[in-house]
Amino acid sequence: MDFSQYIHYNYEDLLNDDAFLHFIIDQKASDLDAWENFKKEQPYRSKVAQAAFETLSAYRQQKVFTNETSQSMVFDRITATINTTQPKIKSFNFLSFFRVAAVFAVVALTAVLYFSFWNKKSIETDFGHIQTLTLPDGSEVTLNGNSKISYAKDFKKGTREVWLNGEALFNVKHINIDTNNIKPAEKFMVHCGDMNIEVLGTTFNVKSRHDQTSVGLLSGKIKIDYNDVSETKKAFIMAPGDFVKYARESKLVHQKIVNPQHLTAWTTRHLVFQDASLEEMIAVLQDDLGYEVMLPDDELNHLKLEGEINVSSVKELLQILSNTLHLTIKTENKKITITK
Amino acid sequence: MLVKRTISMPVKKILHNETNYIEWNSFKAGNWEAFGRIYDTHFKLLNNYGYKFTRDTDQIEDAVHDLFVNLWQKRTQIGNPASVRNYLYKSLRNMLFRKMETQQKFVKLNAGEDYQFHFEVSFDTLFMENEAKKDLQKKLKEAIQTLSARQQEIIYLRFYEGLSYEEAADIMNLNINSTYKLLYKAIGKLQKQVKLEDLMMILCLLASEKTLLEIN
Numbered sequence: 219m220d221f222s223q224y225i226h227y228n229y230e231d232l233l234n235d236d237a238f239l240h241f242i243i244d245q246k247a248s249d250l251d252a253w254e255n256f257k258k259e260q261p262y263r264s265k266v267a268q269a270a271f272e273t274l275s276a277y278r279q280q281k282v283f284t285n286e287t288s289q290s291m292v293f294d295r296i297t298a299t300i301n302t303t304q305p306k307i308k309s310f311n312f313l314s315f316f317r318v319a320a321v322f323a324v325v326a327l328t329a330v331l332y333f334s335f336w337n338k339k340s341i342e343t344d345f346g347h348i349q350t351l352t353l354p355d356g357s358e359v360t361l362n363g364n365s366k367i368s369y370a371k372d373f374k375k376g377t378r379e380v381w382l383n384g385e386a387l388f389n390v391k392h393i394n395i396d397t398n399n400i401k402p403a404e405k406f407m408v409h410c411g412d413m414n415i416e417v418l419g420t421t422f423n424v425k426s427r428h429d430q431t432s433v434g435l436l437s438g439k440i441k442i443d444y445n446d447v448s449e450t451k452k453a454f455i456m457a458p459g460d461f462v463k464y465a466r467e468s469k470l471v472h473q474k475i476v477n478p479q480h481l482t483a484w485t486t487r488h489l490v491f492q493d494a495s496l497e498e499m500i501a502v503l504q505d506d507l508g509y510e511v512m513l514p515d516d517e518l519n520h521l522k523l524e525g526e527i528n529v530s531s532v533k534e535l536l537q538i539l540s541n542t543l544h545l546t547i548k549t550e551n552k553k554i555t556i557t558k
Numbered sequence: 559m560l561v562k563r564t565i566s567m568p569v570k571k572i573l574h575n576e577t578n579y580i581e582w583n584s585f586k587a588g589n590w591e592a593f594g595r596i597y598d599t600h601f602k603l604l605n606n607y608g609y610k611f612t613r614d615t616d617q618i619e620d621a622v623h624d625l626f627v628n629l630w631q632k633r634t635q636i637g638n639p640a641s642v643r644n645y646l647y648k649s650l651r652n653m654l655f656r657k658m659e660t661q662q663k664f665v666k667l668n669a670g671e672d673y674q675f676h677f678e679v680s681f682d683t684l685f686m687e688n689e690a691k692k693d694l695q696k697k698l699k700e701a702i703q704t705l706s707a708r709q710q711e712i713i714y715l716r717f718y719e720g721l722s723y724e725e726a727a728d729i730m731n732l733n734i735n736s737t738y739k740l741l742y743k744a745i746g747k748l749q750k751q752v753k754l755e756d757l758m759m760i761l762c763l764l765a766s767e768k769t770l771l772e773i774n
Contacts (some may be wrong), residue, residue: 229757233745236722243720269757273748276695277702277717281680285605292598292619296626385576475742515612516680 219249221256223386225263228409232270242274294312319510329438340368345508348485353378357406358389360485362425364532377405385425387482390417416441422456423481427505434461434481489535490528496521496543496556499535507532513553518545521526525531577642586633593633596713597626600643604650609670610677610714611654617661621653641725677707694757701751709744716741 224232241249244501253271259265303315305425343349343361348463350360352372361367365384373379373475406417413433415440420438425431433442435456442454444464454470456462461472461481475481476492483490484506491499495520503509513519521543529535536554548555577596585592601622608618625646629636639645681699683692702710708730715726725739 229651229749230745233717235743239717264654271700271756272691273752276691276698277713279695280718281682282602283606283609283616283680284602286602288615288619289598292601292623293594293626295623296597297628299623300629300630303627359567432608443646554769 221253221264221267222260224267225260226436229265229266229270232267233274238267238270242271242278257339279379331482338368338372338381339373339466340366342366347485353380355406356391360387362386364508368519377407379407382408382410382424384427385423385484387421387485389416389421412445416443427501430463430465432461432463434475434478435459436475436478436481438548447493457528488528488530489532490526491523492526493522493524494527495519496523499523499539500556503532508552510553512553514555514557518556518558521545559650563746579638582638584643586636588637589631593626593630596642600646603643604646608650608654610679610711611651612676617657621650621657625649625653643727643731644721648731651729675707677711677714679710679718696750697747697752701748704751705744706749709740709747711747712737712740713744 219237224235224238227235237374241253246338257268293458341349341351341361343363343365346363348360348362350358350359351367353369355378357378359367359380362385365382365386367380367382367384369378369388370382388408406425408415408417410424411429411431412427413431415422415424415433417438417440420440422438422440423434423436425433433440433456435458437458439458440456442456442462444452444454451471454462454472459475459478461473461475463473480492489502496513500511500519501512503511523539523542527535527538529538536547536549539545539556544558546557577599581595581656585596604625605615605618605624608621609615612618616752628649663774679702681695683695702713705713711730715729716723721729723734723737723741726732726741728733730737732740
């Protein structure tokens with residue numbers, strides 16, 4: 219590209235020039251070299267072009283909303299809508315194919331339901347409700363709000379297995395005495411998201427929400443299985459005081475529990491945060507307690523509250539937030555609106 | 559806006575490959591795979607464009623859903639648009655406006671008035687290389703906010719999407735002349751706000767930073 223043609227252009231002309239605009243959009247290496255040369259050779263006469271260049275570059279530095287996480291879901295919805303409104307156009311052959319497929323689907327669905335439902339017992343908590351239950355083997359589980367646990371009806375036979383979605387504090391009963399030699403029948407397994415936790419008799423907290431799982435071990439010993447970035451199966455044995463965080467197919471983050479009471483504070487309906495961002499606090503309000511939080515200004519998400527918050531009600535938490543972060547917070551039933 | 563879903567806005571550009579005629583014709587002939595590929599090529603672009611009008615992601619998804627259901631059902635009646643992307647942009651825009659309009663009527667806000675036309679780009683301030691550029695972007699942002707929504711949209715279509723006047727006019731349902739006028743007014747206003755002297759100052763700062771770097 220020959221930039222010397224632009225030395226007599228004014229700022230407005232340059233913004234209106236298709237070739238100049240596409241040079242900035244495409245950023246071709248050869249053009250960029252020519253541009254650098256032009257600036258070097260004509261430091262003064264290229265000033266206006268440089269101003270236009272910087273203006274357009276600054277404008278084009280934008281955040282992009284791809285909504286990638288919903289891409290396949292929306293397509294499934296499109297497929298479903300098209301399929302339900304289509305049969306008229308399709309020939310009879312297709313219709314009978316659908317009939318056969320439907321019969322198979324019903325059979326398959328029943329089988330799946332039988333294995334997952336009839337044979338399983340599940341307990342689900344509402345937003346804001348905390349429930350403690352005793353499993354058939356005597357182990358205790360405290361479920362946080364909006365959480366679900368299920369286990370096989372014949373729980374006591376073979377390995378004890380539970381499936382968790384949400385947050386729970388486990389206090390697992392020892393069956394074996396010799397921890398170095400555990401028989402399969404003495405195992406206790408927690409499945410959540412993409413992670414399996416093998417328990418060897420112990421107290422620990424599991425939180426599994428939005429494809430993210432965190433485990434904090436208070437006493438005893440547990441082994442976790444997960445898939446790491448390279449999609450290989452990995453295992454990690456946790457010692458008391460260990461805290462791990464894991465998001466699907468990423469690296470496992472290993473930390474130490476600084477304050478064990480924080481981990482289980484929710485069981486006594488306390489809201490405890492340490493150097494937390496507004497985003498983290500909103501997540502707890504929405505995930506555990508079922509509040510709908512409106513935050514018109516995205517930037518506010520990153521506001522951080524240094525130090526510790528330990529309160530026993532949402533009202534107190536909001537009071538602190540509005541005072542220390544200078545926010546206007548309006549509550550109406552379960553709707554919270556936060557503005558600057 | 560609801561924060562129900564965490565909305566990540568990466569800075570990376572969305573890759574755009576223009577759908578070719580072979581693919582388009584194959585879709586029109588009823589090839590489901592081709593339809594899926596057209597969807598995959600444009601989903602992110604459409605969401606990014608839709609997000610400029612509303613922060614209600616459910617509404618954007620609904621519009622994208624309706625758009626593609628319509629596309630499939632009317633595939634035998636559609637012609638060959640000059641650009642598939644522009645054709646989809648225009649359809650999405652119409653879908654979104656219809657949805658927002660009915661929603662507003664339902665809520666009975668501004669009854670009788672035209673629906674509220676809203677257009678906003680989110681600047682990425684975190685990744686600007688240096689203070690001078692950050693400053694320029696801030697000035698630009700302030701200037702853009704003084705423009706009307708329509709002016710902001712045409713600036714976006716032109717300077718971000720790289721469209722010609724004809725293409726922008728077609729998407730925005732305007733005639734060419736008014737598109738020219740709209741963009742001229744917008745640029746004129748921008749120039750008044752972001753004064754050339756300011757730009758020159760920023761350039762000098764950039765230059766001096768560079769010489770500093772060279773000296774070091």
